[in-house]
Amino acid sequence: MKSRYKIVLLLLGVTTLFAASLALSQDKFRLKPGANGKICLNCHTAFQEKMKLPFIHTPVKKGQCSDCHNPHTSSHGKLLAENASRICLKCHDGIVPGKARSVHKAAADGECVKCHDPHAAKYRNNLLLAGKELCFNCHKDIAKAIAESKFRHKPVEQGCLGCHTPHASTGADSLLKTGVPSLCTNCHKADTPSFKRQHMNYPVAGSRCTSCHDPHGSSQGGMLWANVHSPVAKKMCGQCHLDASSADALKVKRPGFELCRGCHADMVNETFGRNQIHWPLVDKVSCQNCHNPHASRQDGLLKDSMKTLCNSCHRDTARRQVASLTKHKPIQEGQCTKCHRPHSSSNVFLLDNTNTINVCNTCHAGMQHSTHPIGDNVIDPRNRNLSVDCLSCHRSHGSEYKFFTYLNPKIDLCVQCHVEYKR
Amino acid sequence: MGLCIAAQSFAADAVKLRLMTAVYSDQNGGALKRPEGVACDEKSLLVVADTGNGRILLYTVSGEKVMPKGTISLPQLSYPIRVQIDPGGEILALDGKSRRIARVTSAGEFKGYVEPSGIPTPGTVIPRSFKVDGQGNIYLLDIFSGRVLVLDSSGKYQREVPFPQKYGGFSDLAVDGNGIVYLLDSVEGKVFSAQRNATAFTPLSGSLKEDLDFPVSIASDSRGRLFLSDQNGSGIVILGPDGSFRGRQSDFGWKDGLLRYPSALAVTEGGNLFIADRQNSRVQVFTIVQ
Numbered sequence: 182m183k184s185r186y187k188i189v190l191l192l193l194g195v196t197t198l199f200a201a202s203l204a205l206s207q208d209k210f211r212l213k214p215g216a217n218g219k220i221c222l223n224c225h226t227a228f229q230e231k232m233k234l235p236f237i238h239t240p241v242k243k244g245q246c247s248d249c250h251n252p253h254t255s256s257h258g259k260l261l262a263e264n265a266s267r268i269c270l271k272c273h274d275g276i277v278p279g280k281a282r283s284v285h286k287a288a289a290d291g292e293c294v295k296c297h298d299p300h301a302a303k304y305r306n307n308l309l310l311a312g313k314e315l316c317f318n319c320h321k322d323i324a325k326a327i328a329e330s331k332f333r334h335k336p337v338e339q340g341c342l343g344c345h346t347p348h349a350s351t352g353a354d355s356l357l358k359t360g361v362p363s364l365c366t367n368c369h370k371a372d373t374p375s376f377k378r379q380h381m382n383y384p385v386a387g388s389r390c391t392s393c394h395d396p397h398g399s400s401q402g403g404m405l406w407a408n409v410h411s412p413v414a415k416k417m418c419g420q421c422h423l424d425a426s427s428a429d430a431l432k433v434k435r436p437g438f439e440l441c442r443g444c445h446a447d448m449v450n451e452t453f454g455r456n457q458i459h460w461p462l463v464d465k466v467s468c469q470n471c472h473n474p475h476a477s478r479q480d481g482l483l484k485d486s487m488k489t490l491c492n493s494c495h496r497d498t499a500r501r502q503v504a505s506l507t508k509h510k511p512i513q514e515g516q517c518t519k520c521h522r523p524h525s526s527s528n529v530f531l532l533d534n535t536n537t538i539n540v541c542n543t544c545h546a547g548m549q550h551s552t553h554p555i556g557d558n559v560i561d562p563r564n565r566n567l568s569v570d571c572l573s574c575h576r577s578h579g580s581e582y583k584f585f586t587y588l589n590p591k592i593d594l595c596v597q598c599h600v601e602y603k604r
Numbered sequence: 605m606g607l608c609i610a611a612q613s614f615a616a617d618a619v620k621l622r623l624m625t626a627v628y629s630d631q632n633g634g635a636l637k638r639p640e641g642v643a644c645d646e647k648s649l650l651v652v653a654d655t656g657n658g659r660i661l662l663y664t665v666s667g668e669k670v671m672p673k674g675t676i677s678l679p680q681l682s683y684p685i686r687v688q689i690d691p692g693g694e695i696l697a698l699d700g701k702s703r704r705i706a707r708v709t710s711a712g713e714f715k716g717y718v719e720p721s722g723i724p725t726p727g728t729v730i731p732r733s734f735k736v737d738g739q740g741n742i743y744l745l746d747i748f749s750g751r752v753l754v755l756d757s758s759g760k761y762q763r764e765v766p767f768p769q770k771y772g773g774f775s776d777l778a779v780d781g782n783g784i785v786y787l788l789d790s791v792e793g794k795v796f797s798a799q800r801n802a803t804a805f806t807p808l809s810g811s812l813k814e815d816l817d818f819p820v821s822i823a824s825d826s827r828g829r830l831f832l833s834d835q836n837g838s839g840i841v842i843l844g845p846d847g848s849f850r851g852r853q854s855d856f857g858w859k860d861g862l863l864r865y866p867s868a869l870a871v872t873e874g875g876n877l878f879i880a881d882r883q884n885s886r887v888q889v890f891t892i893v894q
Contacts, residue, residue, distance in 0.1 A: 460732055464732075465750040
């Protein structure tokens with residue numbers, strides 16, 4: 182009995198405290214009676230028009246401007262009561278789940294106003310624009326590709342939210358509502374005769390559809406990616422895979438490069454005829470380390486842009502270029518094959534030419550360094566086994582010095598050889 | 605007190621390398637050209653894969669001196685990239701172009717290729733690197749089939765250990781005196797290990813990418829320490845037996861003691877470290893100083 186009395190007292194206390202704090206927060210600026218929701222508009226008259234829009238943010242509608250703004254002072258722009266990247270989370274916490282697999286960058290960065298008007302808007306959810314037009318505002322490359330496509334994916338015409346979630350996805354990459362293929366097979370039933378016929382009776386229901394198809398649209402039949410591997414285009418799956426009726430139909434006939442050599446014999450033979458091979462070409466994954474065997478948006482059926490692809494293994498080289506004071510254009514643009522051969526080479530660093538000077542002269546033909554001796558006959562004073570070439574002074578992937586010299590040219594570089602001038 | 609012990613312990617483990625000598629030429633004064641492979645036995649034989657010149661060079665190590673001993677040029681070894689010496693004194697060399705391992709005598713006679721035999725699941729074998737242990741067993745980094753193949757000296761299959769599920773790209777392996785096999789993941793900057801007769805590799809280190817760029821060679825010493833040649837970072841990284849980072853030695857440069865895109869390295873019981881300083885077209889010899 183005594184304990185029950187204590188609990189009642191405790192509950193009463195908590196309720197009183199809660200009610201008091203609520204009242205305090207609602208009137209923390211001690212506005213005059215009836216001023217709430219009106220006093221700000223006395224000066225911010227343009228807001229009257231805004232308030233006529235069909236979708237008004239709830240605090241605005243209630244006249245609770247001080248929920249987001251401090252009327253007196255603030256450490257944040259627009260007198261916001263909190264950092265602009267966090268203020269929305271005061272009420273909309275959880276919009277990006279902690280275990281999200283993919284997050285919209287704008288949401289991750291707290292840039293909610295890229296899509297939403299914090300006060301009022303013409304469109305539902307206070308969106309700045311309706312449907313896909315809003316998304317295309319930033320994703321211009323996708324918009325352009327779709328506009329140029331001969332065949333467009335119907336849900337894309339209706340808007341992006343048929344497949345994507347706007348803030349974050351807990352279950353899939355690329356903000357997809359669910360992973361591929363389950364997202365696709367929601368509409369494209371894999372057990373229908375036409376689906377089976379289109380896929381040559383291969384059991385592709387569990388395969389990643391986007392490894393062949395552009396989910397937005399394409400000018401290729403079947404909405405395949407822009408570049409299609411010839412056997413796929415000809416529906417000759419059996420050229421690489423076991424027969425569609427076999428138990429392990431998706432398995433390829435031979436492992437690694439041995440499969441590709443069947444058609445690309447000349448290329449493989451030429452590759453193997455050089456001294457140095459790019460080792461991933463002969464590993465377990467082989468050609469598929471870099472190429473998509475079915476279709477790709479990239480030329481040469483590359484899995485990704487050359488920059489992304491090469492940098493995925495050569496991250497240290499990519500970092501060097503990012504940190505470099507002077508950027509080397511081919512590297513910056515991801516044109517690795519301007520200097521390197523991707524499959525094999527008889528030259529060090531898989532370079533395209535035996536002579537480093539010739540590699541550089543491909544682009545820098547006008548810069549013959551006529552005043553500084555370079556070439557096979559010019560011995561490097563630092564090392565009798567080396568001759569002076571471009572790489573004697575320049576680090577082609579970048580350095581902390583201008584024109585990516587290895588060392589500071591004003592202090593250390595030249596005096597490496599010209600020791601008599603060393604201070 | 606605890607801090608003091610830790611500091612003492614670390615000091616005891618600290619490793620430094622002191623340059624002993626740099627090897628620039630063969631017995632005729634001919635220059636080395638982009639050597640990629642190096643091996644040394646306990647009987648003072650140093651073997652260098654003089655890759656750019658397409659030949660094998662032999663030297664004798666005596667005290668702090670390295671003296672040219674001979675040259676092996678064979679059509680079967682037009683582009684040697686890795687070399688090892690077996691307990692019988694024969695030289696095994698991996699040719700980068702044919703991707704086969706040739707066996708030659710120290711007199712330069714070609715004895716044949718190492719042909720793996722008796723493999724339970726036959727298939728293509730592509731060695732990226734290899735090592736020979738004290739019994740003459742050959743540990744072959746077969747990147748095509750994703751495994752380390754253990755063969756006896758005649759090439760007969762002994763066992764295999766598959767690569768781990770997740771990795772970036774393996775470029776070298778090492779075997780220590782206890783039969784522990786180490787795998788070097790160049791892309792992820794990680795070392796995996798497998799105890800003697802283990803059936804799987806497990807990570808020995810986490811990613812070492814903060815301490816190195818792109819390691820391409822690994823060797824172990826009698827204390828269980830690991831030495832990694834950081835090709836793109838131009839340095840030598842030392843790990844403890846547990847895979848912990850113990851230090852980094854040398855730096856990028858042309859002068860003796862510095863490295864430019866080094867390739868293979870080898871460590872002897874006597875405490876010498878040999879490294880193929882590829883872009884400097886020389887081999888450098890360091891003494892491991894405690």
